[in-house]
Amino acid sequence: MKSISERQKIILEFIQDFIEVNDYPPTIRDIQAGCNISSTSVVSYNLDKLKETGYLDRNSEVSRGLKLTKNNSDFSVPLLGTIAAGSPFPLPDNDTWSDVNGQEIIEIPHSMINSPDGVYALKVKGESMIDAFISDGDLVIMEQTSNVRNGQMAAVRIISDDSTTLKHVYSDGEYTKLEPANKQMKAMTFESNNIQILSKVIGVWRYLG
Amino acid sequence: MKSISERQKIILEFIQDFIEVNDYPPTIRDIQAGCNISSTSVVSYNLDKLKETGYLDRNSEVSRGLKLTKNNSDFSVPLLGTIAAGSPFPLPDNDTWSDVNGQEIIEIPHSMINSPDGVYALKVKGESMIDAFISDGDLVIMEQTSNVRNGQMAAVRIISDDSTTLKHVYSDGEYTKLEPANKQMKAMTFESNNIQILSKVIGVWRYLG
């Protein structure tokens, strides 16, 4: 998965700021001090990771041999948690957004969304979403909104069941039909006040080999 | 005088090119190799000079701690020689322009000229130009052209005398009047075919203390 850890995000921002101020990149020890990292080897380790994920070029054995490469054509959205059968469906809240530490970051191309506001990612655990053609390990990109058009896929909570699934949503006001992506399975219709739209699905990403 | 040596100009261009390619500044030894300089101390020496003249910032004891500061609002023109009584008036020629080595470079603000083409500088030796209010040590900025408007100051050669002076030029076609900047002295009129316009004067710079 092409995401970077929080520490790597901090390092990346430090490098950007440092270059902004000094016009030359920081040394490993500059980064160490600037990001409160205990060891130079940890910095080096994470710089290599950032190179692997393509966020920067690293000229080895060259002091300050760093070059930021990532184009700014991606939005960063948080990976808020996992979707698993029996677990509550994670939703962003104020705490989640402000609590940056420990969050993984997912990069979304600009072409996919207009704004990262309310957008987050969830990783699927297990096969509970199999009828939405979403399998174990997939990454679901969601936007927190209750405003979905008919036919769009959304995370829907059936209040009477206290269950949450990903379904295509059709509503005529009084009733809401939930239709699985897998047409082999039958759609179900509920009273609209028994249905809560949690978030709409923007995309599903599957990383293979 | 705020000019830099040819070697310093080469160093400056090397630094610019290096940053262009690598996104980080060169080390002293990079410069040494790139500019064919025999010693690191010479590079360091010239970097200090460039810092004094304001062409770059130098963060001492910091590797690659260079930052180009000079705004690109100046043209570089060559200092071709000196104006001295009895000496021939230096004029640019093809050799002069192509022979970059050993020439001092003068920086001209963009606001002063539209283009550095044909523009050069001369340093005044002695008081031979005193009637143009130009004294020893002044720097005269000239543009090689024979196209001067009436009233402009130019370097004018009086062919019959084989002498060259800086005078305000007024021509009505058949006759050309040469008027000293110092109105106390009298103007002289010559047949136009006895007069050769060498260059027009763009400015006079005097550096004091």
Add this chain to the structure above:
DNA sequence: GATATTTTAGAACATTTGTGCTATGATTAA
């Protein structure tokens, strides 16, 4: 021409800085 100043050379030195290694804790996979 004699003297002072600037510039270049060369080399040694000290600091900076990237790397390598081992150990430890944290997280994940089976």
Add this chain to the structure above:
DNA sequence: TTAATCATAGCACAAATGTTCTAAAATATC
């Protein structure tokens, strides 16, 4: 749980790199 992988720590080492010093050459100054 147990093993494996990932991430962090700490330290020592070697290479990279800026500095310093002396001397010579070039240039400017008087």
